[in-house]
Amino acid sequence: MSKITSLADLRNIKANVEAKMSLRERSESPESMVQIRVAMATCGIASGAKIVMDYMINELDKRNIPAVVTQTGCMGYCYAEPTIEVTRPGHQPLVFGYVDAKKADQIIGKYIMNGELLDGIIPVNYENIEGK
Amino acid sequence: MTQFKMHLLVCGGTGCRASESEQLFQSLKKEIIEKGLENEVQVITTGCFGFCEKGPIVKVMPDNTFYTQVKPEDAIEIIAEHVIKGRKVTRLLYINPETEQAVSDSKHMGFYRKQLRIALRNCGFIDPENIEEYISRDGYAALAKCLTEMTPAQVIEEMKKSGLRGRGGGGFPTGLKWEITSKSQADQKYVVCNADEGDPGAFMDRSILEGDPHSVIEAMAICGYCIGATKGIVYIRAEYPLAVERLKIAMKQAVEFGLLGKDIFGTGFEFEIDIRYGAGAFVCGEETALIHSMEGLRGEPTIKPPFPSVSGYLEKPTNVNNVETFGNVPVIINKGADWFASIGSEKSKGTKVFALAGKINNVGLIEVPMGTTLRDIIFEIGGGIKDGKKFKAVQTGGPSGGCLTEKHLDIQIDFDSLTAAGSMMGSGGMIVLDEDDCMVSIAKFYLDFTVEESCGKCAPCRIGNKRLNEMLEKICEGKGTMKDLDLLRNLSHVIKDTSLCGLGQTSPNPVLSTMDNFYDEYLAHIVDHKCPSGQCKALLQYVIEAENCVGCTACARNCPVNAIAGERKGVHVIDQATCIKCGACLEKCKFNAVFIK
Ligand SMILES: Cc1cc2nc3c(=O)[nH]c(=O)nc-3n(C[C@H](O)[C@H](O)[C@H](O)COP(=O)(O)O)c2cc1C
Ligand code: SF4
Ligand code: SF4
Ligand code: SF4
Ligand code: FES
Ligand code: FES
Numbered sequence: 001m002s003k004i005t006s007l008a009d010l011r012n013i014k015a016n017v018e019a020k021m022s023l024r025e026r027s028e029s030p031e032s033m034v035q036i037r038v039a040m041a042t043c044g045i046a047s048g049a050k051i052v053m054d055y056m057i058n059e060l061d062k063r064n065i066p067a068v069v070t071q072t073g074c075m076g077y078c079y080a081e082p083t084i085e086v087t088r089p090g091h092q093p094l095v096f097g098y099v100d101a102k103k104a105d106q107i108i109g110k111y112i113m114n115g116e117l118l119d120g121i122i123p124v125n126y127e128n129i130e131g132k
Numbered sequence: 133m134t135q136f137k138m139h140l141l142v143c144g145g146t147g148c149r150a151s152e153s154e155q156l157f158q159s160l161k162k163e164i165i166e167k168g169l170e171n172e173v174q175v176i177t178t179g180c181f182g183f184c185e186k187g188p189i190v191k192v193m194p195d196n197t198f199y200t201q202v203k204p205e206d207a208i209e210i211i212a213e214h215v216i217k218g219r220k221v222t223r224l225l226y227i228n229p230e231t232e233q234a235v236s237d238s239k240h241m242g243f244y245r246k247q248l249r250i251a252l253r254n255c256g257f258i259d260p261e262n263i264e265e266y267i268s269r270d271g272y273a274a275l276a277k278c279l280t281e282m283t284p285a286q287v288i289e290e291m292k293k294s295g296l297r298g299r300g301g302g303g304f305p306t307g308l309k310w311e312i313t314s315k316s317q318a319d320q321k322y323v324v325c326n327a328d329e330g331d332p333g334a335f336m337d338r339s340i341l342e343g344d345p346h347s348v349i350e351a352m353a354i355c356g357y358c359i360g361a362t363k364g365i366v367y368i369r370a371e372y373p374l375a376v377e378r379l380k381i382a383m384k385q386a387v388e389f390g391l392l393g394k395d396i397f398g399t400g401f402e403f404e405i406d407i408r409y410g411a412g413a414f415v416c417g418e419e420t421a422l423i424h425s426m427e428g429l430r431g432e433p434t435i436k437p438p439f440p441s442v443s444g445y446l447e448k449p450t451n452v453n454n455v456e457t458f459g460n461v462p463v464i465i466n467k468g469a470d471w472f473a474s475i476g477s478e479k480s481k482g483t484k485v486f487a488l489a490g491k492i493n494n495v496g497l498i499e500v501p502m503g504t505t506l507r508d509i510i511f512e513i514g515g516g517i518k519d520g521k522k523f524k525a526v527q528t529g530g531p532s533g534g535c536l537t538e539k540h541l542d543i544q545i546d547f548d549s550l551t552a553a554g555s556m557m558g559s560g561g562m563i564v565l566d567e568d569d570c571m572v573s574i575a576k577f578y579l580d581f582t583v584e585e586s587c588g589k590c591a592p593c594r595i596g597n598k599r600l601n602e603m604l605e606k607i608c609e610g611k612g613t614m615k616d617l618d619l620l621r622n623l624s625h626v627i628k629d630t631s632l633c634g635l636g637q638t639s640p641n642p643v644l645s646t647m648d649n650f651y652d653e654y655l656a657h658i659v660d661h662k663c664p665s666g667q668c669k670a671l672l673q674y675v676i677e678a679e680n681c682v683g684c685t686a687c688a689r690n691c692p693v694n695a696i697a698g699e700r701k702g703v704h705v706i707d708q709a710t711c712i713k714c715g716a717c718l719e720k721c722k723f724n725a726v727f728i729k
Binding site for chain 1: 139276395
């Protein structure tokens with residue numbers, strides 16, 4: 001390890017580790033940023049939820065949108081998997097069904113960035129342990 | 133680079149390690165590799181989450197799931213269910229003691245909701261053995277700012293403006309102390325970190341050193357810059373092996389990164405740190421005794437002045453600060469004095485870390501803004517009294533403090549309000565007592581400690597405390613007289629007024645405050661020969677209620693001293709003169725006939 005000899009060196013190290021730490025930093029105040037929950041139960045995984053989750057994480061990161069992406073168990077919409085739930089700060093959560101990479105891209109570009117609604121929203125009436 | 137989707141934070145504090153958190157860490161790692169998730173899930177060891185009693189703790193980020201009492205075997209289920217399928221392992225979640233329901237994440241735990249973590253900001257968040265994680269949390273940025281953008285006088289001014297007061301017990305303004313030391317002229321000065329922490333039940337300093345050692349190192353260097361010292365010494369209890377290890381690792385990394393040593397940040401400033409081990413005597417936490425102990429002399433206090441700031445270690449100006457005090461410094465520099473001064477009460481700024489213990493649901497380490505009420509601490513954060521019992525009192529300030537009662541629950545606690553209420557902030561011990569605790573015994577418990585720990589240098593403390601202790605013992609045995617009560621009070625005041633160091637000057641506080649708040653209990657012991665909470669063994673009577681006794685003889689057969697007489701199927705009677713109050717009869721009687729009176 002080369003020594004830190006200036007403020008710039010310190011900032012460099014910080015910038016390098018930041019990406020690694022951002023997940024933890026953001027989890028400290030999830031309510032202040034976009035929260036996305038991907039249903040990752042058996043049916044979700046089988047229908048490509050994992051790919052969607054990876055895509056979301058990478059895309060949001062690329063576009064510099066602070067977000068917390070978590071996975072959750074079965075949301076009860078197996079017919080519409082993969083499903084994801086998106087909560088913009090200060091808004092009610094929305095659930096989108098049949099999400100693939102293309103759809104995910106639209107969700108980010110339209111709903112997350114601009115608040116525009118798009119098709120594929122599933123009306124919600126579920127409750128689970130995280131709501132408590 | 134790999135983007136981890138999930139971080140599993142495993143507590144590596146002393147408390148959790150004692151219940152196999154290291155093995156748990158290994159099993160989690162192993163499972164993750166077995167399932168091929170090593171590029172998606174990262175497992176990290178952190179410092180204490182403050183929830184040690186329910187340890188080992190695992191926190192899952194980003195969903196903030198808080199698992200308690202996790203065993204190494206549970207790793208398989210956590211990975212298979214939570215990590216892979218997104219289903220939380222409900223049986224490991226924290227259970228809210230009031231609603232008895234599982235709480236999904238730490239954001240919904242009463243324990244964390246009212247806390248504000250400044251000194252503990254990195255504990256349970258970063259890997260304390262990884263300097264880069266500290267740097268990512270603005271670590272060493274404060275040192276850089278001080279060295280490259282501020283003069284020592286400006287830094288001191290900022291510290292004074294912040295209103296930070298010493299967390300070691302005295303509450304002395306930190307900025308002012310730094311200023312005094314900076315003005316003392318000498319060829320060498322020292323920065324000393326007091327990590328002796330001898331207060332029974334206290335572990336805030338240990339947790340900070342274990343969970344965030346770099347914050348203390350950084351603050352000591354800042355202090356060195358301000359006062360003109362190139363040498364720092366951490367005086368730490370030898371009983372804190374993990375804290376010592378983490379501190380050593382951190383110091384080594386800081387040296388490797390050029391953050392300790394010569395020419396730090398290319399400014400020509402140099403600073404190095406040494407470790408000295410304490411022998412585990414409470415009095416060695418007192419700064420003059422601590423300095424003598426470092427000099428290889430007996431750990432006995434000496435009269436102040438001279439204050440260490442003027443003549444301390446090796447008779448050089450020495451700035452002694454507590455671990456938690458130092459822990460606040462980098463944040464103050466980074467976020468500004470005004471930010472810090474906006475938190476807390478009028479004369480006590482910022483937060484205070486407390487070790488909550490005793491008859492409370494959530495035992496642990498907490499940090500709250502100064503001015504938080506005792507009620508919030510005990511009933512919100514602490515989750516109320518264990519087993520639905522009634523709150524009786526809370527002892528703050530350890531052996532130097534006093535007890536506060538129901539009527540004090542709504543005072544906003546800070547240095548001054550606690551003193552005004554007859555107690556002390558001390559280092560932050562907080563022991564909650566319920567209806568079953570006898571206040572005379574509590575006073576005696578602390579006096580036992582003081583008598584044990586008095587260094588014996590001066591007579592009022594050495595002899596006076598012994599006499600206080602004897603009188604308390606007499607009262608607990610029901611042999612006390614009303615004259616003893618007067619004597620207790622008078623002697624307490626003499627000890628307070630004439631002792632040489634803080635230990636003796638504060639040692640009668642538990643006696644005085646229990647007498648002030650629970651005079652009735654003293655009277656009950658003396659006049660009625662009764663201990664109202666049934667704790668003083670000598671004052672208990674085991675009696676058999678004739679109506680309930682069926683004469684089964686179980687009690688008589690189990691009494692170790694044959695104190696129970698009675699015919700089979702006849703009423704039994706306990707001979708009080710013979711009874712040694714072992715409680716065996718009470719335990720054995722299936723007919724609820726034995727009572728404690
Ligand atoms: C009997 C006694 C024990 C003490 N124990 C400690 C201790 O364990 N840790 C500590 O930081 N200060 C302790 N102090 C207070 C120190 O003397 C000193 O005031 C403190 O370390 C100064 O740091 P601060 O201004 O940052 O609080 C003790 C004082 C007395 C009288
Ligand atoms: S007050 Fe007690 S501990 Fe302090 S110097 Fe005197 S004897 Fe020693
Ligand atoms: S055990 Fe209980 S019921 Fe039996 S003889 Fe003793 S007091 Fe009476
Ligand atoms: S308390 Fe113990 S000694 Fe006393 S009567 Fe009961 S069994 Fe015997
Ligand atoms: S040591 Fe693990 S929570 Fe305190
Ligand atoms: S033994 Fe020295 S004062 Fe009594």
